[in-house]
Amino acid sequence: MTTIISAKDVHLSYGDYEALHGINLDFHKKELTALIGPSGCGKSTFLRCLNRMNDDIPNIKITGEIKFEGQDIYNSKMDLVELRKEVGMVFQQPTPFPFSVYDNVAYGLKIAGVKDKQLIDQRVEESLQQAAIWKETKDNLNRNAQAFSGGQQQRICIARALAIRPKVVLLDEPTSALDPISSSEIEETLMELKHQYTFIMVTHNLQQAGRISDQTAFLMNGDLIEAGKTEEMFIAPKKQITSDYLNGRFG
Numbered sequence: 001m002t003t004i005i006s007a008k009d010v011h012l013s014y015g016d017y018e019a020l021h022g023i024n025l026d027f028h029k030k031e032l033t034a035l036i037g038p039s040g041c042g043k044s045t046f047l048r049c050l051n052r053m054n055d056d057i058p059n060i061k062i063t064g065e066i067k068f069e070g071q072d073i074y075n076s077k078m079d080l081v082e083l084r085k086e087v088g089m090v091f092q093q094p095t096p097f098p099f100s101v102y103d104n105v106a107y108g109l110k111i112a113g114v115k116d117k118q119l120i121d122q123r124v125e126e127s128l129q130q131a132a133i134w135k136e137t138k139d140n141l142n143r144n145a146q147a148f149s150g151g152q153q154q155r156i157c158i159a160r161a162l163a164i165r166p167k168v169v170l171l172d173e174p175t176s177a178l179d180p181i182s183s184s185e186i187e188e189t190l191m192e193l194k195h196q197y198t199f200i201m202v203t204h205n206l207q208q209a210g211r212i213s214d215q216t217a218f219l220m221n222g223d224l225i226e227a228g229k230t231e232e233m234f235i236a237p238k239k240q241i242t243s244d245y246l247n248g249r250f251g
């Protein structure tokens with residue numbers, strides 16, 4: 001079990017409001033970690049710290065240390081474009097750009113300066129296959145990505161994130177806007193891909209966390225209450241409050 005991202009004593013404040021009170025958590029390579037906890041506890045805030053997506057928020061203050069493959073990502077020498085190539089992101093609402101499926105998936109490669117048409121074609125196909133959306137798109141690569149169903153759009157977004165071959169993909173409630181069938185298709189996709197990638201996923205769906213994650217981290221009011229192997233935590237949580245949350249006693 002190799003650590004790929006390690007967070008140490010991460011505090012984050014929006015102005016005077018401290019939203020994270022010293023989070024310590026390691027993420028392991030080629031595992032899926034689920035971040036769970038009540039609304040407003042800081043899951044998205046913490047997730048966004050991991051590829052510095054919070055940077056542009058005014059009056060934000062982040063202290064502590066986050067290392068990606070041993071490098072401090074908040075070091076002033078960190079190249080943000082490089083970081084986000086390695087640590088990609090998929091959002092809650094499917095957010096394909098208003099252009100073709102092909103151009104959506106090829107986008108990151110073009111930004112990265114890849115010009116080899118054959119390589120781009122190959123990556124587009126591979127990524128759509130990995131995201132389990134190739135069958136539905138292969139004859140429609142020129143169709144506007146926004147003209148697909150929500151679940152299909154989310155898989156196109158996953159393909160877009162995978163096309164640049166990141167090592168880590170951050171997912172913020174990737175299935176919460178989807179119907180149950182699309183959600184389970186995305187779950188299956190993640191299950192298959194987690195042998196190749198590291199996923200860190202925020203979810204409100206505890207069954208989903210139980211089904212597909214290897215590690216679970218439970219946050220409440222800006223604190224990490226408990227983290228560990230999903231099967232152990234779901235069967236025998238160490239803290240009463242974790243047990244209460246997992247049993248639906250509050251939400």
Ligand SMILES: Nc1ncnc2c1ncn2[C@@H]1O[C@H](COP(=O)(O)OP(=O)(O)OP(=O)(O)O)[C@@H](O)[C@H]1O
Pocket residue numbers: 014017019037038039040041042043044045046057
């Ligand atoms: N840009 C912001 N400016 C000020 N406060 C913010 C900002 N974003 C989030 N917060 C606050 O920080 C706290 C944590 O929010 P965050 O969005 O991380 O919670 P969450 O666990 O993702 O919740 P949810 O499950 O509802 O998505 C909340 O109190 C929220 O109001």
Ligand SMILES: [Mg+2]
Pocket residue numbers: 043044045202
């Ligand atoms: Mg959130």
